[in-house]
Amino acid sequence: MSFSDVLGQTRPGAILGRFLKKGRVPAAMVFHGPDGVGKTMMALEFAKALLCAERPMDPSGSCGTCPACVSASKRTHPDLKLVDTHYQGSLREEDPAKQKTLRVDTLRHLRKDMEFGSMMGCWKVAVIPAAHTMDIAGASALLKIMEEPPPKTLWILVTSRLESLPATVRSRAFLVPFNPLSPAVIRGILIERGLEERQARDLSELCDGSASRALELHEAGLPAAVADPFDASEGLPRELYLARAKVELSIFCIEQSLRLRLRRGEVRYTRAAPALQGLGALRRHLHSNADPGTILTLAHLQVENL
Ligand SMILES: [Zn+2]
Structure with a gap:
């Protein structure tokens, strides 16, 4: 699937395509902009472009059809972690609807998982929607790994409230802005x-x-x-x-x-x-x-x- 399939977000798609073209991907990125404009969708597409077995690191996006792409789309790929309310709910054996904030235990669990690296010998990607709901303890758990990231690991923090994300986290990540849709x-x-x-x-x-x-x-x-x-x-x-x-x-x-x-x-x-x-x-x-x-x-x- 091409980045242009995320409608109305040509500029972020071009920025991400350039990273793939150069073969150099930052260890952490923050996708920020209004709610409901395709930030998480783009984060998942970028993850797929890294994990795709058919044409990995293609600047226009993943093939969308190989087994790696299909399992990433179904959220069953072992090297793609979508850290949303369902992820935290299943870790805590609680109702996903009750997960209002991102808890430090969740981030510590995720950090350990990311430290193991890829199961398939490729990239490992964590996508964190609503990243601004993490507290200070969670941010410092995240910072530890952001300071010394294992090779071929990528964290994508997604937020509609950039200012609520701790400055220490923001300053260690590459910021990708998303605009409102026309x-x-x-x-x-x-x-x-x-x-x-x-x-x-x-x-x-x-x-x-x-x-x-x-x-x-x-x-x-x-x-x-x-x-x-x-x-x-x-x-x-x-x-x-x-x-x-x-x-x-x-x-x-x-x-x-x-x-x-x-x-x-x-x-x-x-x-x-x-x-x-x-x-x-x-x-x-x-x-x-x-x-x-x-x-x-x-x-x-x-x-x-x-
Ligand atoms: Zn593919």
């Missing part, structure tokens, strides 16, 4: 997933360049108009943290829908600006423990007659 790319992704043209177009303009955000908004039923703002809070989850998350997403939907109408000239700036300010204030109240249902009603009232 609306056209997102539209294509959504249509491929079976969404209708108009729906895909609206969502692609509302999601701030993130394909996963667009899908999340779609699942949340965006852009939903409510018949009566005072009924908006019906059906909110009973657990406070879940209700807060849902209201947060609803406020985002309302704001983005208003921005879209503004761009299309359907509402005047002088009317939209105070509403956007009001929505921002409501979000701050939500985070300072205001009742989510009340906040949601007030959010709908902000835009009711625009």
